[in-house]
Amino acid sequence: MADPTTATDGEAADSEASDDAPEVPEIDLPGDAFDAVLDAIDDRDPGDPLRFEGFTASRASGGDGDAAGEYRLDPADGDRRTGLSERELHEALAERAPAVTDWYAFERVVGEFGPRRAFVRWIEDADGETVATRYAALAEGIERAWGELRITATITDRGERRYDVRHADDAGVSVGELETHEDPLDARELVTFDEKGRYRPLKTAPSLAGGWVFPELSPRDLYETVETVYPATVANWHREREGELDVSHWRETMERQSGIYGVVETWDRGEGHEHVDWVAEACCADSQCLKRREWEYDEDTDLDVDGGDGVFPCREPCSVVVSAARKWTRLESERERTYEFELTPSEKEQVEEIIEAVADGRTDEIREADTKEGANRYRARFLRAKRFDDEGNFGGVPTDPDEE
Template sequence: MDDEQLAALSAAVTVEDDVAFDGLHVTRTDDGYRFELPDLERGGLSEDELRRVARANPEHVSNWYFWHDVAPTEGSARFDFLRYLERVADHDAPTETRGHGGDATHGTTYEPTDVLDRYHALERGIERQWGQLLVTVELADDGYRRYEVRHVDDADADPDELDAHREVRDARDVAKFDEKGRYRPLKAAPTLVDGWRFTALTSAEVVSVVETIYPATIANWHREREGNLDVDHWEPTMARQSGIYGVVQTWNRGEGTEHVERVAETCCADSECLKRREWQYDEDTDLEADGGVGAFPCREPCSMVVSAARQWTKLEGEDAQTYEFELTPSEKEQLEAIVDTVADGDVDEVREADFRHDANRWRTRYLREKRMDDEGNLCGVPTDDE
């Protein structure tokens, strides 16, 4: 605690306004100041005496100061997110209802909020996971907080082995490419590279880093906690599309919801996106596909889903036809395995000399030599009849 914090406290407490926060309660009456903690009561204090008592209880005072002068406005998404990082319960909630552990979506399952306990924990660092991020908050001098962000896979890594960043802007580059150097258009894809850390961040900076890597997730998480997440389901989202995307509206005609189930399974499984899908077919029709268990919600089909749906709308306009192919049982299974390998993103995992693997390149090249003609037709069967 520093003098600025003390001055702020005595300035904040007037006959009209008291200070009540995280167990600290300071009031002012005609008899002087009153300073209360859960296990302490001092009344009739002069300003000097108030300062003396405050100095003897620096944790509560610096805690109040941090949450009122440093962290952003109480009740805002950023404020609540920073509280969430420290695993603090809503300070108005009765202690008995507070559990342990912590759940991203429900405000009632936090660890006890006792400031001394929390400061003790902050000395060692309190960790939270957010997508693939591991955010650690620690105590700096005088009750200020310092934050670190790294990849969850680097939880136990030697800090010196990780590329250290101080600039929030660097987070853009961290989030831009996956480990194979491919562009990541979907920020919540579980393909964030590891090997880096952002150190000594302020409360404002940690929010910026998280929001750069996972844009708008804090705002939507907060809306959900407050019970006012505005979910836009599949049907109204597609109905809203125009221009080259207007065609997706036609995909919904008389086809039930199976196509949307497929889209959700395809695009929104946790293997593809760490947001927890909250949108359904429409207000009245839920999807059976698993929405995932992510900390932050997905409130409408994203631009990637809309763009893919446009392609599927065009492709699914075709009628199925009967083709006759002659394949050995192993060749049939090989084709199925190739589909699996591509769909699961495992192509690069198949070793060059693993000839038992159905998606091995030489095995696949051999299949092409044997079963595809010069036009690329499987078993020489043309796609169209002409």
């Protein structure tokens, strides 16, 4: 089938039904879809038919014994029908309602080529499957993941698409048990805080709270909802598919910084890009951000850490990364010192486990009674009681030697 960004009216190529074609749900041809077909035919020359999957429709040119103004259908199987009146055309199209409503859904409801159209077509694999296969799947419900969202596409008996959008953790929960919404702009409040009520500065962080659902969105409202939850992700995903993603790499982005953030630009010591690797490893892993990092150190130099597996790309270091890098730039300007502590082997491992648990956000998962875990709260308190002095110095060693 044709690519959604280059195809014209008949986005699906003509194809003949196979003997083992899936059972297509019964679809009624709505009047607005038929009116749209008539308008589209009237806007075209007789030699430029309107294409659907499996057949074309056009206004007769007056040849082949047809009266000018009458209609004709040219199925892929060659069983041409000519000289059709408007009523006969409606009857013929009603027999092919799935193909007609599919054309109408994308051509008139979804509208212009671009990220919205590409996204809704991607959801049902409209560029890889036939109408019959997709309609059969839509009747059962097609599920797609987008970050932490679970999108379920279904179809009405008029060929209209409807989308259920919710948190992936709420898959299988009945709509009645969730907070329902209709307006895509409601998503602005839903994404502001995580499940603990903490502000989410990074909208693509895997910390989206659940408990809500948009149960019956139209294609246009689906796009607006998803772009509200994850701003610009569909647009950038589409640009990447089109080979038009404009990536701004680390050095290019840092060179644009000014004021208090200009200090980050100095964090390039001519010794490679190890410091930027640390930033990317800390901030741009799948556990911290659902985007897939596409920016590197510069256009010619890749970073040495993985960019993640997210479905939507990250085209430049975000404000969270820049802000963190500014803080780390100042911290890294300090001279290293040697500190001497006495720890048992188990205590050394415990310090490592604490750092790992905090870095991975697993502290809430460690039960209070599970003292086998190094990051267990009681074990950490025991280590503090044993190894901290009255001034809070680890191992009794002050941070600044001059304090001794």
